[in-house]
Amino acid sequence: MSTKIVQPASQAKLNKLDVPAEIQVKIEGDRIVVAGPKGKVERKYPVKNLEIKITAKEIEVVARGKTAQHRALEGTFMAHIKNMLKGVVEPFTYKLKIAYVHFPMSAKLQGSELIVSNFLGSKQNQIVKLPKDATVKVENEIITVTSPDIEIAGKAATLIEQSTKISNRDRRVFLDGIYIIEKCGRPITTT
Numbered sequence: 001m002s003t004k005i006v007q008p009a010s011q012a013k014l015n016k017l018d019v020p021a022e023i024q025v026k027i028e029g030d031r032i033v034v035a036g037p038k039g040k041v042e043r044k045y046p047v048k049n050l051e052i053k054i055t056a057k058e059i060e061v062v063a064r065g066k067t068a069q070h071r072a073l074e075g076t077f078m079a080h081i082k083n084m085l086k087g088v089v090e091p092f093t094y095k096l097k098i099a100y101v102h103f104p105m106s107a108k109l110q111g112s113e114l115i116v117s118n119f120l121g122s123k124q125n126q127i128v129k130l131p132k133d134a135t136v137k138v139e140n141e142i143i144t145v146t147s148p149d150i151e152i153a154g155k156a157a158t159l160i161e162q163s164t165k166i167s168n169r170d171r172r173v174f175l176d177g178i179y180i181i182e183k184c185g186r187p188i189t190t191t
Helices: 068-087 150-162
Strands: 016-018 024-028 031-036 039-044 050-054 058-063 092-099 106-110 113-117 126-129 135-139 142-147 177-183
Touching: 016 068, 024 050, 031 068, 039 068, 050 068, 058 068, 068 092, 092 150, 106 135, 126 150, 142 150, 150 177
Parallel strands: none
Antiparallel strands: 016 058, 024 031, 031 039, 050 058, 092 142, 092 177, 106 113, 113 126, 135 142
16 A cells, blocks of 8 residues: 655745735845835845745745755745845834943934943943944934844844943943843843
């Protein structure tokens, strides 16, 4: 008795994504470019290992090899493309909070830089150079970072948080700093 293995429909479309009508996707050399109502994101991909096929309503990512490493690369780029499609419709947002106990700290935007004043009572300002595609707003003690590219939003938030990192002091006493409190709409919980 022979049994035929049938692949479930969910696994058959594992390497294909539907493209919404308001989004344009194109290949330019070794880059995939996704443009939508809230911005444009582009990403370089390994042409040697992957083939990306674009039709009017669908994107298909096909690995050029059959090894586990090729399949993993295929899955990775599917996740990147999903983030690109999501980001050009609804940009990724990180929220940070200015926290201080000892010295009142403040932050302000000046061009493409964020300037943090009075960190631990220092007269020298902390200056953060922000990535060019990140939009940053400062409202009282909340800093909001927004970008259609999840990596740029995360990088900007991390640079801001690291600018006030404390070393050589007891973290239980010196709680001053800027901390990420929300990533892409999900609050950060500490346990």
